Amino acid sequence: MNPVHPAPAQGMAAGGRTRSVPAALLMFAVYAAVMAAYFGYTAPVRVPAEYAGTAADPAVYMTPGQLESIESMRPWLRWFYFVIPAFQWLVLWLLLAGGAAVRWRKALERARLPLAVRYPVFVFFVWSVSSLAVLPLRFASYRVSYAHGVATQSAPGWLRDWAVSFLLDYVTVLAAVGAAQWLMSRGGKWKLKLWLLSVPFIAFYMYIQPVFISPLFTDIRPMSDERLERSILELARRADIRADRVFEAEMSSKTNAVNAEIRGLGSTLRIVVWDTALESLGEEELLQVLAHEIGHYVKRHLEWAAAGYMLWSLVLIAAVGGLYERLAARRGTRWGIRRASDMTGVPLIMLLVSLALFICQPVANAISRESEKAADLYALELTGNAEAEIAFIRKSAASALSDPYPPLLSRLYNTHPSDLERIAMALRFAEERLGKDLPGEERIGEERRGE
Numbered sequence: 478m479n480p481v482h483p484a485p486a487q488g489m490a491a492g493g494r495t496r497s498v499p500a501a502l503l504m505f506a507v508y509a510a511v512m513a514a515y516f517g518y519t520a521p522v523r524v525p526a527e528y529a530g531t532a533a534d535p536a537v538y539m540t541p542g543q544l545e546s547i548e549s550m551r552p553w554l555r556w557f558y559f560v561i562p563a564f565q566w567l568v569l570w571l572l573l574a575g576g577a578a579v580r581w582r583k584a585l586e587r588a589r590l591p592l593a594v595r596y597p598v599f600v601f602f603v604w605s606v607s608s609l610a611v612l613p614l615r616f617a618s619y620r621v622s623y624a625h626g627v628a629t630q631s632a633p634g635w636l637r638d639w640a641v642s643f644l645l646d647y648v649t650v651l652a653a654v655g656a657a658q659w660l661m662s663r664g665g666k667w668k669l670k671l672w673l674l675s676v677p678f679i680a681f682y683m684y685i686q687p688v689f690i691s692p693l694f695t696d697i698r699p700m701s702d703e704r705l706e707r708s709i710l711e712l713a714r715r716a717d718i719r720a721d722r723v724f725e726a727e728m729s730s731k732t733n734a735v736n737a738e739i740r741g742l743g744s745t746l747r748i749v750v751w752d753t754a755l756e757s758l759g760e761e762e763l764l765q766v767l768a769h770e771i772g773h774y775v776k777r778h779l780e781w782a783a784a785g786y787m788l789w790s791l792v793l794i795a796a797v798g799g800l801y802e803r804l805a806a807r808r809g810t811r812w813g814i815r816r817a818s819d820m821t822g823v824p825l826i827m828l829l830v831s832l833a834l835f836i837c838q839p840v841a842n843a844i845s846r847e848s849e850k851a852a853d854l855y856a857l858e859l860t861g862n863a864e865a866e867i868a869f870i871r872k873s874a875a876s877a878l879s880d881p882y883p884p885l886l887s888r889l890y891n892t893h894p895s896d897l898e899r900i901a902m903a904l905r906f907a908e909e910r911l912g913k914d915l916p917g918e919e920r921i922g923e924e925r926r927g928e
């Protein structure tokens with residue numbers, strides 16, 4: 478179809494299309510430039526004045542080289558983090574407003590395939606184009622982190638993991654969007670029915686993910702160091718957690734970050750320690766990490782999170798579903814969306830859902846940061862070892878080259894409090910509850926291990 482002389486009978490207002498495409502490109506360019514300016518401006522590692530020289534000050538526990546690495550790597554990673562989703566929205570928008578979505582739908586209809594084939598093929602087109610478009614940016618982000626030694630995974634390994642999640646996410650997107658549009662086509666209270674369908678899925682994912690999905694990406698085996706395993710199980714027992722084995726996850730081929738996880742419920746309960754943590758942490762620090770994870774478990778953060786997701790999906794389906802129906806009814810014809818359940822609307826649904834999730838992320842992350850603080854406090858109370866807590870945070874910050882106090886926008890999108898805030902909390906705990914004043918100049922982790 479010639480965009481200069483549109484055929485109004487087809488319901489495609491090409492005039493709106495030719496205006497909206499450059500407008501979207503311009504908006505994206507301005508957004509990317511503003512983000513670059515913001516993260517460029519906030520690149521230097523800054524610490525609030527009251528923490529200068531305390532144990533929470535990175536100048537006390539990081540080398541000048543590490544601080545320099547943070548300043549050259551983190552701004553880029555932050556820029557990618559904020560620009561990659563926006564670029565994906567742009568691509569979805571271009572598929573819709575540029576007319577590709579309606580052309581694909583018509584081509585599939587001409588091929589006279591049954592809907593059960595056309596629909597998954599159409600969603601696969603949309604998913605592939607929007608995922609492949611951002612792949613170079615994702616890869617660049619991984620390479621930046623690789624260049625600084627934080628990501629350790631080889632490029633083929635990284636691409637393999639990307640391909641696995643590309644396919645798994647395709648299945649998820651197909652199931653979710655397919656269920657939504659199928660319910661729309663049947664009319665009635667489709668949003669409520671969709672939410673009822675989502676509830677078992679959320680429960681299912683939280684329950685089976687640690688046992689069945691994680692092993693697709695990670696090699697997990699029973700822990701080899703039996704003495705250390707006994708200390709871990711002893712700590713777990715003090716918190717009334719019945720586990721008889723500890724597992725170690727082979728993560729060192731992917732990252733330098735250290736972590737441990739307690740996941741699953743009942744018979745799927747698993748204590749998993751990353752091998753990176755076994756290599757780089759002393760025993761007291763490792764137990765401190767586990768005490769933090771035990772805190773999450775004992776305080777039932779996972780179950781609360783599952784309940785939160787269910788409530789959140791109700792709000793999301795109601796708000797985004799309503800907005801999509803209104804857009805499809807009022808402006809659908811200009812994009813070739815004949816009715817809400819038309820597959821041509823898939824890019825619009827994906828765009829609205831992704832946008833809503835991203836905009837609301839700071840709320841979810843503020844809740845997550847509160848639960849992290851609660852787990853830190855639980856760990857301090859369980860072990861009474863503020864030195865180990867500080868030593869662990871310092872070590873993991875140094876190995877992951879994390880900014881101790883990132884710029885505000887990044888702090889809003891962080892699932893954990895900043896390292897500076899976490900160390901400050903351990904210092905307060907030591908002072909108020911243990912009557913200890915921990916000096917800043919001392920390299921706590923190193924010294925204690927030497928004793």
Ligand SMILES: [Zn+2]
Pocket residue numbers: 769770773849852
């Ligand atoms: Zn945590």
